[in-house]
Amino acid sequence: MKAKFLVPLALFVVLVLFLAVGLRLDPREVPSPLVNKPAPAFKLAQLEQPELQFSPEDLKGKVWVFNVWASWCVACRQEHPVLMDFARAQIAPLIGLDYKDQRKDALGVLKRSGNPYDLTAFDADGRVGIDYGVYGVPESYVIDKAGVIRYKHIGPITSEALQKTIIPLINELKKS
């Protein structure tokens, strides 16, 4: 007789567990198929010096961070101080990708609030962004010495994510 009552209870517990896990997942965080694949090649003019170009090839042999941002992106402002801290620590080169932006606006933002980037590539029509599977700016990639994407962070980097995930990963990758 007792089992009859325990069965619905057990089913209920299972349901609650499923909901508890499901509600904690963020549907906006789509796992990127690009992790552990070579970073897509491109060649873009730089933001500050349009006569110079940047290509991921230039950083072969280095571990670096690629951060997609834009002047119109509100969450990027939230992320900005964390990036400034990261730049100050000089752990790895930080390259920006100014995604679908106006050059004037982007330069204005860097001038006003500081420039954490070693350089920024200027992706006016968003084609490079599409190749990197960008769908919600800001997004960041950790790229290893061989030019392979090892980690993707969607949304603003928090200082917790930086200290606990990104910096340890960079240090690990530097060793190899």
Added chain:
Amino acid sequence: MKILYVWILVFLTSGGVWAKEAMPLADDPAVEQRLIVISEELRCLVCQNESLAGSRSDLAMDLRRELRGLIKQGKTDEQIKEFMVSRYGDFVLYRPPVKPSTWLLWAGPFGLMVVGIASLFVYLRRRNTDIGTGGLTDDERKRADALLQEGEK
């Protein structure tokens, strides 16, 4: 006075002169037709419950532009879907491929149905046997008859 009415009439009816010619939807209707068919099957990453065909987000517009380019290059539907999947993962497909990580997704509902039907059968069979044993034994029947006769007296 008459001339005033004429002028009013002219102003009221000449609105169409200011209108522009309708913008063509695409330079090639065949391309556009294929684009719609393909992008109905693809998810827009920004507004996740909209298809790429229906979304007005910037990213969706850019992606439609890219897909239009691929269609013009004569790429097959498979190649175009591969273009999207290699960037955004299986999540962009409204019909995810059948593979080990999606077996549960594809088979789960049928599994639940089988479990449901099985428990229904078990329940019905149990109920049937309960009904079968519900009758009175000979002893009980005699006692019931005795009680009934007693009541009649």
